[in-house]
Amino acid sequence: MNFASVRIITDDLDRLVEFYEKVTGVSAKRPAPVFAEFVLPSCTLAIGHSQTVQLFGAGTARAADNHTVIIEFRVHDVDAEYTRLKPLVDEWVQEPTTMPWGNRSALLRDPDGNLVNLFAPVTKEALERFSGRN
Known part of the structure; x- marks a missing residue:
């Protein structure tokens, strides 16, 4: 089994597509007017779109x-992304913080x-844990 995607309704x-295009820096693919993929x-x-839920x-x-x-998005520099996105985001739940893990x-x-x-990942242990992952 391979993990394929996460879908937001x-x-x-x-x-939402415009928001995630700004966050990721990637243009969404739109195979249908009610669906997009990054x-x-x-x-x-x-x-x-919520209209797609009826199909399921x-x-x-x-x-x-x-x-x-x-x-979750793994980024190169959390503080730089925070600075870049701060004007675009209405609600920050947590400013850049180093977590116990x-x-x-x-x-x-x-x-x-x-x-x-x-x-x-910023500590030696975290960097080792993510070694080899995209």
């Missing part, structure tokens, strides 16, 4: 109702309220 696809070297982030069956997902998942991390909310973590 939203009522405002264009707004194909990154290590993963794919998909965004679907009623009640399978609700837009902007996530309280358990954090979308050795990652430097900044936590924000996207326009739908989903938590997004920008992190970089």
